[in-house]
Amino acid sequence: MEVGVAIASKVGEYLVKPTVNQVRHLFCFNTIVEELKEQEINLKLARENVNKDVEIAKNNTDKIKGDLEKWLTDANEILADVEGLKEETGVKKTCLNGWCRKAAKKTTIMLKLTDNGKFDGVGHHTTLPGIEFLKPNQFQIFGSSKSAIDDIIEALKNDKIYMVGLYGMGGAGKTTLAKEVGNRVKEIFNEVVMVTISQTPNFKNIQGQLASSLGLSLEEQGEEERARRLFKRLTETEKKILVILDDVWGKFDLKSILGIPFGDDNKNCKILLTTRRLQVCIDMGCQSRIPLNVLNDDEALALLKRHAGKGDASNLNPLAIKIAKECDGLPLALVAIGSA
Ligand SMILES: Nc1ncnc2c1ncn2[C@@H]1O[C@H](COP(=O)(O)OP(=O)(O)OP(=O)(O)O)[C@@H](O)[C@H]1O
Numbered sequence: 091m092e093v094g095v096a097i098a099s100k101v102g103e104y105l106v107k108p109t110v111n112q113v114r115h116l117f118c119f120n121t122i123v124e125e126l127k128e129q130e131i132n133l134k135l136a137r138e139n140v141n142k143d144v145e146i147a148k149n150n151t152d153k154i155k156g157d158l159e160k161w162l163t164d165a166n167e168i169l170a171d172v173e174g175l176k177e178e179t180g181v182k183k184t185c186l187n188g189w190c191r192k193a194a195k196k197t198t199i200m201l202k203l204t205d206n207g208k209f210d211g212v213g214h215h216t217t218l219p220g221i222e223f224l225k226p227n228q229f230q231i232f233g234s235s236k237s238a239i240d241d242i243i244e245a246l247k248n249d250k251i252y253m254v255g256l257y258g259m260g261g262a263g264k265t266t267l268a269k270e271v272g273n274r275v276k277e278i279f280n281e282v283v284m285v286t287i288s289q290t291p292n293f294k295n296i297q298g299q300l301a302s303s304l305g306l307s308l309e310e311q312g313e314e315e316r317a318r319r320l321f322k323r324l325t326e327t328e329k330k331i332l333v334i335l336d337d338v339w340g341k342f343d344l345k346s347i348l349g350i351p352f353g354d355d356n357k358n359c360k361i362l363l364t365t366r367r368l369q370v371c372i373d374m375g376c377q378s379r380i381p382l383n384v385l386n387d388d389e390a391l392a393l394l395k396r397h398a399g400k401g402d403a404s405n406l407n408p409l410a411i412k413i414a415k416e417c418d419g420l421p422l423a424l425v426a427i428g429s430a
């Protein structure tokens with residue numbers, strides 16, 4: 091009998107011992123995996139913050155600090171290693187081949203990197219939200235504007251064309267159309283910025299507006315230095331940028347006055363300018379010059395009625411027809427009188 095008990099307890103011991111060991115082992119393994127994952131998340135968050143700072147610094151044309159770049163390389167490397175390590179154990183769920191030792195080592199490195207990832211100096215400067223150029227109901231498509239939009243977009247897609255000029259009478263709808271183009275080319279360009287030049291331009295202000303649209307803070311006071319800073323920002327980027335210069339009245343040098351690269355300086359940067367005068371398109375060197383014609387009688391009447399709150403153009407009031415004719419097909423006049 092005693093022999094039987096002894097045997098049973100020995101058998102029990104053999105059965106239980108490995109199980110206890112396995113449980114302990116699994117517990118240990120799970121803890122190591124959890125710690126690894128936690129530090130991986132922390133490091134990824136830290137990397138995201140650093141990347142944001144780098145993006146801002148680059149927008150500001152700052153040079154990225156050496157230690158920051160090294161930190162990013164290290165973080166990228168270790169995170170890639172951890173990815174491999176996780177794949178290795180995905181199936182086995184054990185500490186075979188020193189897996190746990192390796193995991194613990196990586197966890198420690200990640201913890202240290204996260205701690206060191208708090209760089210000061212590059213503050214979180216917030217950029218302005220992207221410009222919403224036009225609300226959908228603010229733009230009505232007419233024959234003339236449709237062909238102008240199509241021509242402008244086709245020209246902007248052409249590798250050989252850097253500058254497009256849109257010209258037409260005052261009130262013909264150039265500014266409105268340029269904004270509409272800005273809306274439509276967001277897939278072709280990474281950044282679309284628009285500034286108004288006007289008949290009496292204050293170039294220092296315009297430089298400031300251009301810079302803030304690009305998320306660049308201009309600390310320089312001199313106009314020449316400001317232009318150089320803008321030029322640096324617009325050339326040292328892989329991004330495709332469209333600069334819309336609205337309401338240009340006379341020739342000026344894009345590079346030295348506003349820091350806008352032209353042609354070979356950066357082929358990713360293109361310019362759309364609007365002006366009342368064809369001669370300005372020629373003087374500025376626009377390779378493509380696109381006219382915006384006034385509206386024909388039917389289009390003029392449709393715009394007038396729409397702004398008068400009468401969408402139905404079939405019920406033609408003789409007075410409305412006369413007024414529409416008086417407006418010479420100019421949207422500016424039609425919108426103003428229609429609303430009145
Ligand atoms: N396609 C359009 N659909 C609806 N409204 C339009 C359209 N085009 C122009 N308008 C109206 O006409 C007005 C004048 O247009 P816009 O300011 O674009 O003219 P412009 O050609 O830029 O004039 P300027 O030469 O004086 O700068 C705008 O306020 C807008 O309300």
Ligand SMILES: [Mg+2]
Nearest residue numbers: 264265266337
């Ligand atoms: Mg205008």
